[in-house]
Amino acid sequence: MRFAPRAGLAALTITAALLAGCGNGDKPDTAAPAGTAAANGVADLEAAAILEKAKAALKAAKSFHVKGAVSDSGEVTKLDLKVAGADVAGTIDMGGATLEMLSVGGARYIRPNEAFWTMIDSSGATAKLMKQAVGDKWIKPTANDASLGSFFFGASDIDEMLTPGGALSKGEAKPVEGVPAIGLVDGSDAKTVLYVATSGEPYPIKMERPAPEGLTFSEFNQTFPEIKAPAAAEVVDQASLKK
Template sequence: MTAMPQGRTRRAALVTAICALVVSGTGLTGCSEDPDEGTNGVGKLPVAEIQRKARTAAGTADAVHLSGNLVTSGRIYKLDMQLKSDGATGSVTAQGSTFQLLRIGEQLYLKADSGFWSDAGNDGKADAGAVDKLNGKYVRVPQGDPAYKKFSGFTDKDVLLEGLLTLHGKVATDGRHEQAGVRTIRISGDKGSGGTLDVSLEGVPYPLVLTRAGGGGTLTFSDWGKDFALEKPKKGDTVDYGKQLPTS
């Protein structure tokens, strides 16, 4: 048997001792000298390549579940959306009101309670009869209506991801982390002030958590590639607004 060099023996003994402390203190089941052992290898790549792989993975995935807070134009939107190329479904909360969005192909529907429609009227006032008609119904949003562009933006997977998965400033790796039990490599812009993105080190290198620059919100991505059903609302559950929809 070939004897192990003395320096290597000491190093191995030190690693074993550290592992024993980590395992006893945290309940972990193992320890390795190589932080990339058992990963997809993305953590070893240059930061530009990590970004490229994450964007490619996101762009080629058939579907994703996006949730969290998005701050834009001074407003906070809480999103819980399932997105895929031909549509989306989920909810958006803004200024204390929650509404449901459903897009199937080019057809967009918005569903909200009477409180939403009352607040959305001119100067916060809306016709009581119209409010009752719209309460709890799927409202078809005409493509020519200004509200279509605004609301459909929350349902467009490609547009959302293209805009969100962008870090600002000088981008660098920012250590290995863990999100929902999944090991990640974090990349950040300008040491975090330009936003951070955690990319999975397990399986496909999907983006998992994004913290946007300038307090722009934090979003979590999950269920990558997991399909979901989109069903057109029943005729009795659908109404036409009949006039220009509110955009605020």
Template sequence: MTGPHIGMSATVWAATVVLGLTSGGVLGAGTARADDPIDTLSAQQIADRSSDALRGARSMHLSTRTASADGSAPTTLDLIVDRAGNCTGSVGLGGKQGSVRIVKRGDTVWVRPDAQFWKSRDSRVGSALAAILAGRYMKGSASDPRLSSLSGACDLATFQKVVSENAKSDKGTLTKGEKTTLAGAPVVPLVRTWHGQKVTMYVAATGKPYPLRIDVTGGSPKADATVGFSAFDKPVPTTTPPPDETVGINVQEIRAT
């Protein structure tokens, strides 16, 4: 009987969504001064500056929501992450898979699956683990193969590396929309369409040109999703679960109990 394996590659997935807009020179980057207002630039120039700003962030709040093909609960990610791999937040696994709270500090990770997560697993193993944990966090090494996929979602450095190393692409058409507002903040929307999929990125029009939100609709297979970025360069909270809310044993030991 194998133990629970929590997997999530949402951070890399979010990176590929960003790359769908920031890669390649469909329109050609051209030249622009660093102090040019962002809304006066071409679509590709804005995309390039947004990519540079994102790569330069030391930390951020990253959220994703991906619609499920079967209409069940969406897959979600809500994490504050930094370049050192520290994070705090939650991952929703979609459908009837439940959700998991996660805190990672250095090489140590704490995870607390909810009741639905345990119900979705093997009934005997899930019930045993739920009883042992009794609502507490499971503490282990970030390198544990059963936790590494989840803790890997905390790696902002990898996310930024994927952005920076992506090869040039000429897929689809990239266009710039009219300056507008998003949650009260001035933004410039960029839209890339390709094979029926529409990806819209809202770039901050004041301050650093960070991407603030990306919406994905259509395509085949259809994959409607939203990625949000905020709280740039604000540190990840350092609070970790206290000992009385933690089971200090690894997954392998729990399985053997």
């Protein structure tokens, strides 16, 4: 299984270069603690069928929270994202280079910190320019700028997020995050184990990897008030930066 926020970094770099050139209060529905819900039957299924049940459950949930860290070519990326369908709010941290990202109703916004711009341009010129032009506001890419698409899509594409690199096998059954769960071991990397709840809804609960990597899934079906469009005064259009 994988979750690759860096997959869209190359595309995001293109956007950065273009820029430089110029709650309803409901309680969360989480998997029930051990002993409080009937077994859901997934523990008796084959590994591949369990994964399909987990994907279906996560897709059926109105929302979820994914948090943790992944690595790509030895570089660790921390993420903290709240997902509601195609809408996303949260942060991705690549060694201190932090990107706040927000997607609401098809409109996308980004708010990089200074270290992020310095990662794009080590001279510091871009960071200085963006600080003067944008400050702490959100940047809204132009409507025809598709370079951010894969970056945001990776946060909400459940099939991509939970696709194993090899054949799956069933692993250990144990409580995970207080929930009875069954492990799914990725044949391409035995160090990657996805734990799926075996009571209540068969949600994915945790993607276990050697520290500091690993992801947890929680807050299923909660309304996230932070997933909302920012006020117009808090937004700078990409088009205005290129004038």
